[in-house]
Amino acid sequence: xxxxxxxxxxxxxxxxxxxxxxxxxxxxxxxxxxxxxxxxxxxxxxxxxxxxxxxxxxxxxxxxxxxxxxxxxxxxxxxxxxxxxxxxxxxxxxxxxxxxxxxxxxxxxxxxxxxxxxxxxxxxxxxxxxxxxxxxxxxxxxxxxxxxxxxxxxxxxxxxxxxxxxxxxxxxxxxxxxxxxxxxxxxxxxxxxxxxxxxxxxxxxxxxxxxxxxxxxxxxxxxxxxxxxxxxxxxxxxxxxxxxxxxxxxxxxxxxxxxxxxxxxxxxxxxxxxxxxxxxxxxxxxxxxxxxxxxxxxxxxx
Ligand SMILES: NC(=O)c1ccc[n+]([C@@H]2O[C@H](COP(=O)([O-])OP(=O)(O)OC[C@H]3O[C@@H](n4cnc5c(N)ncnc54)[C@H](OP(=O)(O)O)[C@@H]3O)[C@@H](O)[C@H]2O)c1
Numbered sequence: 524x525x526x527x528x529x530x531x532x533x534x535x536x537x538x539x540x541x542x543x544x545x546x547x548x549x550x551x552x553x554x555x556x557x558x559x560x561x562x563x564x565x566x567x568x569x570x571x572x573x574x575x576x577x578x579x580x581x582x583x584x585x586x587x588x589x590x591x592x593x594x595x596x597x598x599x600x601x602x603x604x605x606x607x608x609x610x611x612x613x614x615x616x617x618x619x620x621x622x623x624x625x626x627x628x629x630x631x632x633x634x635x636x637x638x639x640x641x642x643x644x645x646x647x648x649x650x651x652x653x654x655x656x657x658x659x660x661x662x663x664x665x666x667x668x669x670x671x672x673x674x675x676x677x678x679x680x681x682x683x684x685x686x687x688x689x690x691x692x693x694x695x696x697x698x699x700x701x702x703x704x705x706x707x708x709x710x711x712x713x714x715x716x717x718x719x720x721x722x723x724x725x726x727x728x729x730x731x732x733x734x735x736x737x738x739x740x741x742x743x744x745x746x747x748x749x750x751x752x753x754x755x756x757x758x759x760x761x762x763x764x765x766x767x768x769x770x771x772x773x774x775x776x777x778x779x780x781x782x783x784x785x786x787x788x789x790x791x792x793x794x795x796x797x798x799x800x801x802x803x804x805x806x807x808x809x810x811x812x813x814x815x816x817x818x819x820x821x822x823x824x825x
Contacts, residue, residue, distance in 0.1 A: 524548050524549070524575070524577055524721065524722045525548075525549045525551075525553070525574055525575050525576050525577075526543050526548045526549065526550050526575060526576070526577050526578075527550075527551045527552075527553075527573045527575035527577070527579070527617075527633060527634060528543070528550060528551070528552040528572065528578075528579050528580075528581060529547055529553065529558075529566075529568070529578070529579070529580045529581060529582040529604075530580065530581035530582025530583065531550075531552030531553075531554070531581065531789070532554055532555070532582055533579045533581055533583075533585070533680065534620065534677050534680035534682070534710060535671070535677070535710050535714070536552070536581035536676055536805050537677055537679060537680065537709050537710075537789075538676070538677050538710040538711055538714045539579060539581055539710075539713070539714040539717060539718070540552050542711065542714040542718060543714075543716075543718055544704065544749075546718060547807055548722070551557045551573055551575065551646075553569060553659060553819035555785055558731065559695065560588070560599070560600045560604035560721075561596070561599050561600065561604070563603060563604060563607040565611065565788075566604055566607045566608060566611070566679060567607050567608075567611040568725070569632050570608055570611035570612060570615065570617070571611050571614065571615060571623035571682055571783070572702070573659060575615070575617050575621065576617055576618065576721075577617060577618040577619075577620065577721035577722065577727075577801060578608055578612055578617050578618070578620070578722040579622075579717055579721060580605050580608055580619075580620070580621045580622060582600065582604070582606075583600060583601050583622070583652070584600045584601055585597055585648070585744035586613045586648075586782060587647070587648045587760065587768060587778070587779075587780045587782070588689065590646070590647040590648040590651060590780070591597075591646070591647050591648075591779055591780040593684055594651070595604065595618075596645050596652050596750075597648060598654065599673045599710060600651075601642075601648070601651035601652050601655045602651050602654040602655040602658050603653070603658070603706050604654075605621050605655045605658065605659050606655070606658035606659055606662045607662075608712055608728075609659045609660075609663035609666050610659075610662040610663065610817040612663055613662060613663045614668070614721045618667075618720075618733070619655075619659070619663055619665075619666040619667070620666070620669060620717055620719055620720060620721055620729050621655065621659050621666060621668050621669070622668075622669055622670075622671055623652050623653075623655065623656050623668050623669065623670045623671070623732070624648075624649065624652045624670060624671065624672065625670055625671075625672035625706070625734075625736070625783075625786035625787070625788050626629075626640070626644060626646065626648060626649035626652065626783060626786060627642045627644050627649050627653040627670065628640055628641070628642055628643070628644075628667070628782050628783065628786045628788070629641045629642065629643035629771045630643075630645060630663070630783025630785045631643075631739075631784065633704070633781070633784075633785045634785065634787075635787045635788060635789045635791050636734075636751065636774050636786065636787065636788050636789065637734075637788075638732055638733065638734050638788075638789070638792075640675075641821070643659055644783075645782065645783040646780040646781050646782070647780060647784075648780070648798040649783070650659075653766060656732065659662075660731070660732075660784055662715065664730065666730060667671075667720060667729055667731070667733065668721075668731070668733070668806070669713070669716075669717065669731045669732055669733055669734075669735040670732060670733070670734045670777070670788060671708055671713055671736060672705045672706050672707075672708055672736050672786065673705045673706060673707040673785065673788070674708055674709075674710050674713065674808075675707055675708070675710070675808075675811045676709035676710045676711055676712075676771040676810070676811040676814060677710045677816070678814060678818035679818075680816050681742055681815075683699070683747070683748070684707065684747055684748070684808060684811055684812070684815070685746040685750065685811070685815045687699065687751060688751055688752070688755060688812060688815055688816070690762065691755065691761055691765050692755075692761065692819070695766075696766075696768070697748065697752070697765055697766075697767050697768070698769070698770050699743070699744040699745040699747070699768075699769070699770060700744045700745060700770045700771065700772050700775060701743045701744070701745035701746075701769040701770065701771070702743065702772050702784065703743055703772045703782060703783075703784045703785070703794045703818050704741035704742060704784070704785055704786075704787050705741065705742070705785075705786050705787050705788075706736035706737045706738075706739075706741060706742070706787050706804055707742055707804050707807055707808055707811075708735070708788075708801075708807060709737070709802070709807045709808075709811055710734045710738045712737070712801055712802065712807070713735060713749055715766055716735055716794065716799050716801070719797075724794050725779065725797060726797060726799075729793060729794075731791055733791035733794055734788040734789060734790060734791045735790075735791060735794065735801075736787075736788050736790055736804055737790070737801050737803060737806075737807045738790045738800065738801050738802065738803045738804070739780060739804045739805060739806075740803075740804065741785070741787030741802030741804075742787075742808075744758050744803050745767065745769055745770075747804075747808055748767055750805055750808040750809065750812075751808050751811070751812045752764055752765060752767060752810075754808070754809045754812040754813070755812055756791050756813070758813065758816060760816050769806075772784060
């Protein structure tokens with residue numbers, strides 16, 4: 524298929540474009556320099572001229588503190604630009620898939636959230652992403668919005684899982700927040716499912732909001748780090764399990780905007796019904812650890 528990917532240089536976008544190339548799709552992936560998403564005319568023109576059968580939007584202002592400092596950019600990039608993409612897709616007939624986040628959900632109570640759970644963003648980032656969901660569906664009701672969470676597994680754009688492993692391998696102290704949970708999700712799994720939903724006739728007919736995340740039990744950053752570190756010990760990359768200090772969300776003064784405590788999502792029943800499986804969170808973290816260690820090994824061999 525002819526595929527247009529926005530945000531192809533990001534943590535998820537890199538994996539989506541790489542997976543699409545490997546699968547033999549023809550890809551157009553404009554960079555930030557090629558197309559600043561603040562310029563909605565340029566965004567629309569690009570979609571209209573692209574000839575793309577599927578447009579996937581992995582671009583966002585994804586840093587919570589950047590959104591806090593610059594709410595106008597958060598609004599423009601996370602809501603207005605995706606709506607312009609959706610509207611242009613309505614004109615061309617292209618399939619439009621937009622990424623959203625578990626941070627749109629009401630995260631005040633523990634427990635996994637279903638696709639019909641209440642939305643109540645706790646920060647500017649979540650507000651802008653929720654606005655994006657609503658604007659995209661208004662512009663193009665047939666669009667698909669995939670809510671994802673705690674993306675890891677791209678060694679070139681390390682998440683907290685890879686950063687913890689890097690610190691432990693360097694012999695530095697490691698610590699993680701233990702009273703906040705979500706579903707860690709491998710970017711490779713996200714890419715696999717997005718490409719199916721963009722190319723398969725049955726997958727292309729799915730619209731609305733789906734939750735695209737690992738299955739199994741919710742994990743805190745602390746439990747994610749522990750699973751990764753234990754696996755690194757099993758694989759012989761670490762001589763023994765380092766002490767992993769437990770932190771509390773309320774003490775995390777390095778965060779300037781609020782983090783919701785409990786946003787773990789249930790994997791979408793509609794995706795499962797299409798036969799699209801996701802690993803459980805523990806398997807996801809073990810695979811991500813293996814990939815990171817393999818990438819480190821290649822780096823040091825060069
Ligand atoms: N990371 C997570 O754990 C997580 C969790 C839940 C949901 N999500 C959602 O998943 C999606 C992908 O997240 P990610 O972590 O992969 O994102 P990311 O690594 O932050 O990448 C964002 C991408 O957007 C591009 N971008 C930002 N501002 C732009 C602008 N003004 N014009 C053009 N391009 C611009 C960036 O390009 P430059 O780098 O060149 O600026 C980059 O390619 C987003 O929708 C995010 O909200 C992420």
